[in-house]
Every structure is written in C-alpha cells, then in structure tokens.
Amino acid sequence: MTNLRNIPAIDELLTLPHIQELLQQYNREFIVETLRRAVEESRQDLRKNGGETSKQGLAAKILKRLDILIANATRGSLQKVINGTGVVLHTNLGRAPLGQRALAYLNEMGKNYNNLEFNLENGERGSRYQHVEDLLITLTGAEAGLVVNNNAAAVLLGLTTLARDKEVIVSRGQLIEIGGAFRIPDVMKQSGAHLVEVGTTNKTYISDYAQAINDNTALLFSAHTSNYKIVGFSEEVRLSELVTLGRQRNIPVMHDLGSGILTDLGEWGLKDEPTVRACVDSGADIISFSGDKLLGGPQAGIIVGKQKYITAMKKNQLTRALRVDKLNIAALEGTLLEYLSGNPLQAIPVLEMLTAAREELGERAEKLCVALKGTLEPTETIQSINVVAIDDMVGGGAYPTYKIPGYGVQIAFKEKQLETVARQLREMNPALLTRKQEDKMLISVRTLLDGDAAVVLDILRNVLVAEIESEIDPGEKL
Numbered sequence: 001m002t003n004l005r006n007i008p009a010i011d012e013l014l015t016l017p018h019i020q021e022l023l024q025q026y027n028r029e030f031i032v033e034t035l036r037r038a039v040e041e042s043r044q045d046l047r048k049n050g051g052e053t054s055k056q057g058l059a060a061k062i063l064k065r066l067d068i069l070i071a072n073a074t075r076g077s078l079q080k081v082i083n084g085t086g087v088v089l090h091t092n093l094g095r096a097p098l099g100q101r102a103l104a105y106l107n108e109m110g111k112n113y114n115n116l117e118f119n120l121e122n123g124e125r126g127s128r129y130q131h132v133e134d135l136l137i138t139l140t141g142a143e144a145g146l147v148v149n150n151n152a153a154a155v156l157l158g159l160t161t162l163a164r165d166k167e168v169i170v171s172r173g174q175l176i177e178i179g180g181a182f183r184i185p186d187v188m189k190q191s192g193a194h195l196v197e198v199g200t201t202n203k204t205y206i207s208d209y210a211q212a213i214n215d216n217t218a219l220l221f222s223a224h225t226s227n228y229k230i231v232g233f234s235e236e237v238r239l240s241e242l243v244t245l246g247r248q249r250n251i252p253v254m255h256d257l258g259s260g261i262l263t264d265l266g267e268w269g270l271k272d273e274p275t276v277r278a279c280v281d282s283g284a285d286i287i288s289f290s291g292d293k294l295l296g297g298p299q300a301g302i303i304v305g306k307q308k309y310i311t312a313m314k315k316n317q318l319t320r321a322l323r324v325d326k327l328n329i330a331a332l333e334g335t336l337l338e339y340l341s342g343n344p345l346q347a348i349p350v351l352e353m354l355t356a357a358r359e360e361l362g363e364r365a366e367k368l369c370v371a372l373k374g375t376l377e378p379t380e381t382i383q384s385i386n387v388v389a390i391d392d393m394v395g396g397g398a399y400p401t402y403k404i405p406g407y408g409v410q411i412a413f414k415e416k417q418l419e420t421v422a423r424q425l426r427e428m429n430p431a432l433l434t435r436k437q438e439d440k441m442l443i444s445v446r447t448l449l450d451g452d453a454a455v456v457l458d459i460l461r462n463v464l465v466a467e468i469e470s471e472i473d474p475g476e477k478l
Contacts, residue, residue: 006055007043008062010035018063022070034073038066080430082452082459086406086444088353089259089396093433095292095299096396097349097449102297102334109330116326129314131329135336139262140276142287142304146313147332148322151258152187154288154301158254159191159219161316162286162309166218168193171204173236174223184223184256193218203235206245213249220246222284223256224274239274243283252285252309259398260289260302262339268355270399276304285309291328293396296348297335298328353446354394358405362387364445365407368453372409375461382464383412390435392446408444410437424463432459 013019013035022031042062046053053061081093089095098106119126129146136145148154159168168188175184175197188195196217198208209220220242239255246253261275273294279287286309291300301322303310313319324332338347345351365387376382388410391403413421418439425432435442443456 083447084443086392087395105334143307144310148301151301153322163193163218254286255284257289259293261294296350298331
C-alpha cells in the first residue's frame with residue numbers, strides 16, 4: 001500500500017518538463033488520457049510485482065510507459081511488413097506493392113490540386129474516369145473502360161446495370177467464393193439479378209446455357225476460376241463459345257476475369273491465365289478484373305468492354321457509391337503508363353518478382369545467407385543457416401496449383417522455439433513474416449523488395465542476438 005501512495009497524481013505529473021514538452025506537440029486531451037492509462041498500468045504492475053519504489057522512481061517509470069503508449073498510438077496501426085513468405089500477391093499483406101512511377105504520381109497528385117474532374121482544354125467539368133479510360137482502351141483493345149473500388153464492386157455494378165430483376169445464367173462450376181466469404185451467388189442476389197444455375201459442378205456444356213435461355217434472360221455470365229482448379233473428369237464452356245451463343249440470341253456476355261493480367265507470362269511458366277486483351281478479342285461484352293493483383297497496381301475494379309454497356313454503367317447511380325478517388329486513379333494511371341512504356345517486367349514489382357531468374361534468386365539467397373551467418377551463427381540459438389531450393393507461390397487467387405521454383409534461406413534453431421521467434425519477428429517494426437517448414441524457418445528472397453535484405457538482417461539480429469537485444473529500447477519493440 002505504501003508503494004501505491006507514492007504514485008504521483010495526474011496534476012502533479014502534468015507539471016513535469018517532459019510532459020510540458022509533449023503538450024506542445026500533441027492534443028492536451030490525448031496526453032491527459034494517455035497519462036491516466038500509463039498511471040493505471042503502473043499501478044497494476046506495482047500491485048502484481050510489489051517492490052519498494054520511491055515517488056521519483058515511479059514517476060520515471062510512468063513517463064517511460066507514457067512515451068511507449070504515445071509512440072504506439074501516433075505511429076498508426078498500419079505498418080511496413082517485410083514479406084519473406086514467397087507468396088507474391090499476399091492478400092493479408094496488401095497484395096501488389098506499387099512501382100516507382102505509380103508512387104511518384106500518387107505523391108504528386110496527393111499533395112497538390114489536380115484536374116480530377118476538370119477539363120483543362122475547355123475549362124469545364126470533366127470526368128474522373130477519362131484519366132485511365134484511354135489507357136485501358138489502348139492496352140486492352142476494348143471500346144471503353146470504367147474503374148470502381150474493387151472487382152466485387154465491378155461485378156455488382158455490371159449485374160445491377162444489365163440484369164436487375166432479370167435472369168443471369170451461370171455454370172455451377174463457376175459459383176466461386178471471391179474471398180472473405182464474398183460469393184458470386186450472394187453478389188448476384190444483392191444486385192437484384194436472378195441466378196440461373198446450369199450444368200454440374202464438374203461438367204457444363206454450351207447446350208446447358210442454350211436450354212436455359214428464355215425471354216427473361218438478360219446476361220450470360222462467366223467467372224474465371226483462377227483461385228482453384230477442377231481436374232479429372234471435367235468440362236467447362238470456353239468464353240468464345242459463350243460469346244457465339246450470346247450473339248446468336250442477342251444476349252450480352254459478362255466475364256469476371258478475377259486477377260486480370262495484361263502481359264503474357266507463359267515464357268516464365270505461368271500459363272493458363274488469359275490476358276485481358278485475349279478476353280476482349282474473344283468478343284466478351286463486359287470484362288472485369290482487379291487492379292491490385294497481377295496488374296500490379298492499387299486496389300480497383302476495372303471494367304472494359306463494349307461502349308454501350310460501359311456507358312450504361314457510368315449512368316447507374318450506384319457508380320457514385322463505388323467510385324475511386326484521386327489517389328487510386330493516380331496510382332492506377334501511373335501503373336498503366338508503365339505498360340504503355342513497354343518495360344513492365346522491370347518497372348512493376350509484382351511482374352519483376354514473378355519473372356525473376358532462378359539463378360539470380362540463388363545469388364541473392366547466398367548473399368543473405370553469408371550475411372546472416374556472420375551475424376547469427378556465433379549465438380547459441382542457431383543450429384544452422386543454409387540456402388535451400390523452395391517453391392514460391394503467385395497468391396491473390398491466381399495460379400492456385402502452380403509452384404514457382406526459387407531459393408530461400410533456411411534457419412534451424414537449437415532450443416528456442418520457432419513459434420516464439422516468429423512471434424517476436426511479427427512484433428518488430430517493420431515486421432518480418434517468414435515460412436515454417438519442418439520446424440525450420442524459411443525466408444524466401446523472391447518477395448524481398450529493394451533494401452529489405454539489410455533490414456531482415458537487422459531484425460533477426462535484434463531478436464536473436466542476446467547482447468544486442470538487451471540494448472534495444474522497449475519502445476522500439478512494440
């Protein structure tokens with residue numbers, strides 16, 4: 001009880017020079033509330049652990065705890081994560097990292113006024129979609145284009161515009177779950193369209209679509225099953241077949257491409273993923289795909305296709321609720337310009353990672369391994385550090401069965417549990433995410449961006465080398 005009496009009052013703490021400095025930097029209510037929390041946490045700690053502590057000593061501990069709480073609260077919860085998993089399009093890690101042109105364009109448009117909806121030529125109001133529509137037309141060969149905030153929104157907008165209160169025919173084998181429990185049937189229900197399922201899970205024929213068409217049919221819908229594969233006794237209708245049927249019956253065809261890729265990566269073993277242009281060439285009337293997956297840009301739902309259908313979507317009142325802002329448009333335009341420049345494989349991080357030569361990955365893994373050995377092997381925690389051949393993944397719902405041959409660094413531990421180390425790495429800032437394989441830690445070099453290797457070295461040193469770990473300020477770990 002004596003120790004508790006020594007805890008300084010809030011008013012008393014507020015007079016301290018350090019807190020007076022904080023009051024000059026931050027909102028007073030925020031500092032007072034955070035100080036109360038620091039005092040309460042110190043009180044609970046004192047009750048739990050006891051010990052004779054002077055009033056001055058308690059005040060010092062409270063101030064230290066206050067600094068940690070302020071640092072955590074003011075840095076934001078969104079933080080940098082180093083991706084050592086080898087999953088290129090990691091949905092939980094924000095999918096595609098942006099390229100330099102997109103970042104520069106994003107920064108320039110974000111800090112200045114811009115012509116988002118202003119036509120500089122005639123001095124009148126313009127369209128925000130025009131900034132990317134011309135690029136989409138050039139890159140895909142479509143008649144028109146439109147951008148909303150994600151691909152689920154693109155599908156919803158297309159269905160609402162073209163098939164509300166009418167029937168949409170879909171193969172049972174394509175009634176996919178997009179992710180996060182968002183399913184095609186539920187999106188259709190939300191749009192007001194009536195789902196008509198044809199075929200079976202593993203086999204659907206063009207005759208199944210033809211037999212289901214009636215006077216209330218508004219749309220033939222096709223979903224590219226990029227996030228899973230049905231193998232064995234299976235049959236699916238080709239997009240070109242569906243387009244032919246649609247033209248015969250005067251019914252538009254909408255194709256949900258999912259990831260959406262503009263560059264053919266077949267040379268690097270990434271086959272069976274149709275490009276957007278190939279889908280346009282097939283004659284599909286509306287094609288939707290994501291901006292932050294294989295395209296390598298920001299989150300967006302991109303719609304390309306026939307002019308009359310895109311125009312109808314632009315006029316739909318739902319479009320305003322789903323529209324993208326200046327930052328998304330800037331990042332997307334910057335990304336699309338890289339495709340136009342003809343150098344996307346080197347300029348867009350996702351494509352650069354997916355097409356990296358295996359020999360280059362081996363050299364990078366060897367370099368990282370040597371650096372880690374020089375820092376970590378003298379400790380009693382590490383059993384071995386080696387370069388190993390691994391299989392990386394595309395991720396983001398694309399190429400679900402394809403493994404990309406690569407290299408990584410494998411760390412085997414002696415006594416310290418892998419789960420404990422992995423948790424400590426996640427708690428660092430920046431955080432480091434790795435893979436686990438047979439009680440060993442794997443760090444894939446494919447998904448390490450420029451400068452990440454040096455940071456990985458620092459993070460592992462801070463976590464695993466006891467002498468250095470003890471010198472780190474607790475606030476840097478939180």
